Amino acid sequence: MTETKYTYTPEIPEVFRCRVPLPGTLQAFVNNGVLRENLTDERFALESGNGMGIDFKVAPGQKVEDTIQVISFRDSSDTSDINFESNVVFGRESSSSTLLCTHTLSLDKFKTDEIINIKAESGSNSHIVIMQNEHNESDHKFRINISLEESAFLRINFITLHGALLENEVVVNLNGKGASCELNGAYLMDGSQIIKTNIMMNHLVPECYSSQLFKGILDDSAKAYFSGRIVVAQDAQKTQAYQANHNLLISPSAKAYAQPQLEIYADDVKCSHGxxxxxxxxxxxxxxxxxxxxxxxxxxLQxxxxxxDVLEKIENQHLRDRLHDLVESRLRGEFGHCANCSMNCC
Amino acid sequence: MLEIKGLHASINGKEILKGIDISVKAGEVHAIMGPNGSGKSTLASVLAGRDTFEVTQGEVLFNGTNLLDLSPEERAREGLFLGFQYPVEIPGVSNVNFMKTAINEQRKFRNLPPVTAAEFLKMMREKMAVVEMDSSFSSRGVNVGFSGGEKKRNEIFQMAMLEPKLAILDETDSGLDIDALRIVAAGVNKLKRPDNAFVVITHYQRLLDYIIPDVVHVLYDGKIIKSEGKELALEVEKRGYDWLINA
Incomplete structure (x- = not known):
């Protein structure tokens, strides 16, 4: 289904082809922050932002069965430090599943700083998987700001396979009663790779649910920083908020730093962290x-x-199986065979 | 089949096994009994190759091969099996994948091609029947959420799948109710052949009502203090260990 997509991106090396498009997947390519072509139908609109970044809107009431895959890659056509902002709106009562893959295609030293603002309108049900597979010279920062309205559900699963310095900063505002937000992450780091996860979960109104499950495998002298804060406002009674960060250290010089923080101003809440x-x-x-x-x-196997359990949080079975395979080949050290690419996930 | 000669082993400098001699022939069942802390589980672990224990003296020959030179996986591939007292849970690895991996690694060692899907399924069905295990277990994570009895049955199931020459069962009867005990014992008896052997480590005579041993050894303070026929187990049940220890 993606054959025609290559015609307008001839500069993309062949290795880039996502040869295993999952069943029911629509693909869009973002090259150095610029969307190649709009992807729009009556259910949703994925359009270029202000030159860089994307504007992505799922129309109210639409149930988008296909997975929308956004493949965002850096390559030698622009090696400058870039920063851009994207805006995402999941319309009222809509449901959708988005897969964002980030890659680097040339060995240049890339620095990418991107902001994603997500608004999940009331009753929306949205699943996002962010798969990060970049090379050893890539410094990529995500700043994701999320606002959830009444009874909205949003789940983000980060699957972090490779990258020099990857920072995932997520600020969640649970603004509407009964909203739920799940953030999960699995990161596999080796060499001198660094991952920083920084989460601020703000429970502002009653009866919201949030959970965070981040697990990492660290080898060689890789480092993982996890800082997660749950704030429960005085009005936010009946809050349920959970957080867990577990690390498996394979080598003696790998390091994990965890800073779980709870700030609770309400008195009828269930919160835990570990x-x-x-x-x-x-x-x-x-x-x-x-x-x-x-x-x-x-x-x-271990x-x-x-x-x-983090991979199990991915709802789409095809995607889950695919990512399971990728995690396995990553752990087997089968990545990085190709000089131009650290991905091997296609 | 198995010759243990003057085996000494220690952990963190503390000697646990203080000179063990046991000889097991094909077709035999040996029982090792003894009070808590006498070294029974250590002996099982040392034979299977757990490297937290250091063998300081002695030798172990398994069908003529020096067992102590081999890694745990090499010992398994030579046909040794250890049924664990506390089987380990492996979430995320299904029973079926675990067994397929184990069998194929062993087949690779014997220069055999990987087992076909059809052969494997047939084998799974047959061997699960041996321990009356429900087929739903095959897709579940290894031992995850299994009751004590189910874990022990899973050990016997794995043994049935791997068809070892020598199986060492470390307190397989502990934590079993009488029905589970019967199933486990019946499983062992079905797998008994003239060309294989069992070493059954147990606390109680109870299991030996169902699995009849040829030789019973009493282990105390790292040494075998008595080896006799099956009647020794009955005597231990009646009189305890003191009469042997103080003899």
């Missing part, structure tokens, strides 16, 4: 090896098992 960091479980490895499974394979 942060752990641990190593591979020796007993579990021995169990698998005692069945004839090699030490390397046992380690891999790492896959560690991030399994």
């Amino acid at each position: 942060a752990t960091s641990g190593r591979l479980d020796e007993m579990g490895l021995f169990y698998m090896r005692s069945r004839g499974i090699s030490g390397a394979e046992a380690k891999l 790492q896959l098992a560690f991030v399994y």
